[in-house]
Structure formats: structure tokens, C-alpha cells
Amino acid sequence: MSCAVELQEVSKVYGSFAALRKVSLRFEAGCCYVLLGENGAGKSTLLRMVAGLLRPTYGSVHIVRDAAVQPPAAARHSIGYMSHAPMLYEELTALENMQYFASLYREQACLAPEEALRAVGLDPALPRAVGQFSQGMRQRASLARVLLSKPELLLLDEPFSNMDAASARQMLALVAGLRAAGKTILLTTHQRELAEPVADFLLTLQAGRVASLLAGAANGRLHTRNTEAHI
């Protein structure tokens, strides 16, 4: 099962300022959308709204899973949101972090902590605290935390930020693997050239509006759907 997302006439207004203006879009299930746009264009606002962390001032956001159409809050078990901040405990190891977050998913089948770390190429036995990790490792640990709950819809805010080129390529390969596993992915980035190979669609926002929606390099490339995939 995979999630599609529908936005109808969505606006987000702060005081007299509109961060998003009448955005109507459908994000198709199993596709990777790369969200582009200058600082302040509204990318994070859109992602946070799909995650159910922000409510639209006007309009509606719905998550569509098979026949079920739900607001994000009701579909939260299907949604994995990775924010700018890693949201990990710096003094704990990656495994201890995963064990802690897995313990929060009592009513939901989730990945084993070790499995989530291996899925992002981290050694669960690494005795180092996350605070001592490189930015690339930290971001991968953050992705592992998101993958723990086996979300079908992944919302990744700047997953390549502040990384060296090798770490960014590693993260990109992980995103490509998740796409191949049939996840729906919305990711924001300022690095268009880097992300384009995994994009089914490139969505550019400008001052809170959709400026363009173009086919990306991965568009039409068959997904190697792997129903056995755990990620």
C-alpha cells in the first residue's frame, strides 16, 4: 500500500503574510517529488502541513491510501517526517536512540532498531554517541528514526543539507532505494542537480505559489517494486 496526497486550495497565513497561497496539488503514490524554491518559498510549510504538524488556514490536505481519504492526523502512522533538526539524543548511541524511539511505537509494528540502522548503512554496534557523529551519519541516523515506524509516505526536509559530497551521494542512494521500494517521497532541497536523478517530478514554489511542476529524470523509470523490502 502506498500513499497519495491531495492539497486543495491550501493557504497558510501568518498575520498579514501568506506563506502558501491557494496551492492545489496531487502527489501520486509511489513517486518521488523534489520540492525546489528560494529561501522562504514555502517548501517547509507545505511539508509540515502534509505531516499534520501545521493546519492550513484555508483549504484542505488529505492522505489517500487505497479507498481511505484521511486528514494527516488520522493517517499519522503512515507518515514519516524528517525535519531540519535531527531530533536525536546526542548523548546516546544510534542504537540507544532507535531503541528509545521504537519503544514509543507500542501499538504499531515497526522495524527492529538494528534493522533500521542497517537500512541506512550504520553499524548498530557502533559505541559512539550521536553527538560525535559526522553530519552525514547524523542525517542517516535521523532517517533511520523515521523508517522505524515503516511509513509509506516520507517527508524529508533538506536531507542533504550541510553534508560533504560523499555523504550526500550516500543519502541520495538511500532515497533512491526507498523510491524503488514503493514509498511516496516529498523532499525539499536547494541542491537541484544532486536530487534530480531520483525525482519523478520537480515542483518549484515561488512566494507560496506553485511556479512549475516538471517531470524529473526518474519519471517513467520503472520502479523495482520489492514487496519484501522492509524499509
Ligand SMILES: Nc1ncnc2c1ncn2[C@@H]1O[C@H](COP(=O)(O)OP(=O)(O)OP(=O)(O)O)[C@@H](O)[C@H]1O
Ligand atoms: N511561524 C511563522 N510565523 C511567521 N512566518 C512564518 C512562520 N513560519 C514560516 N514563516 C514564513 O513563511 C515563509 C515560508 O517559510 P518556509 O520555511 O516554508 O520556506 P522554505 O521554502 O522552506 O525556506 P527555506 O529554504 O529557507 O527553508 C517564510 O517567509 C517564513 O519566514
